[in-house]
Amino acid sequence: MAAESPPITDQTRHTQTITADEIEQFAALSGDENPVHLDESAAADTRFGERIAHGILVAGSISAALAKIEGTVIYLDQDLSFERPVYVGDDVTAVCELEADLGGGRYRYATTVVNQDGDVVIDGSAVVLVEPAD
Structure with missing residues (x-):
């Protein structure tokens, strides 16, 4: 069996x-000090009109969601599409839904991040290796 x-x-x-x-x-940790993230007056002159969060900072919420899977989760792959800006004070929710069992403990998840209005700000997929908890 x-x-x-x-x-x-x-x-x-x-x-x-x-x-x-x-x-x-x-910005300090990554070295990405683009004024659109840090300088309100510079950001006001952009298409966004105000400061926005780094896309990769927001994508970190996907990692936090995947870390809630039982066992040891190892990130293998991530595809991301940044759909909308995220502003200071926005609430974001990462939702990861199982798409496929790839075998060998590997799984593909659809990954979506939405803001407080339900607008998709990041769309993509992730592949993780899950080692069972002892």
């Missing part, structure tokens, strides 16, 4: 508020 795969999480989510402090810390 073949061993059955452990049960895997069908859907996981993570919600957070994007703060000015987080944006500033991310």
Whole structure:
């Protein structure tokens, strides 16, 4: 009899508020000091009209959601499409839905991040390796 795969999480989510402090810390850690993220007056002259969060900072909410899967989760691949800007103070929710069991403990999840209005700000997919919890 073949061993059955452990049960895997069908859907996981993570919600957070994007703060000015987080944006500033991310800029310092990443070295991405683009004025559209840090300078209100410079950002006012852009198509966005105000400061926006780094896309990769917001994408971190996907990682936080995937980390809630039971077991040890190892990121293998991520495709992202940045659909809308995220502004200081926005609430974002990453939703990861199981799409496929790829075998060998690897799973593909559809990954979507929405803002407080339900608008998609990031769309994509991720492949993770899940090692069962002891």
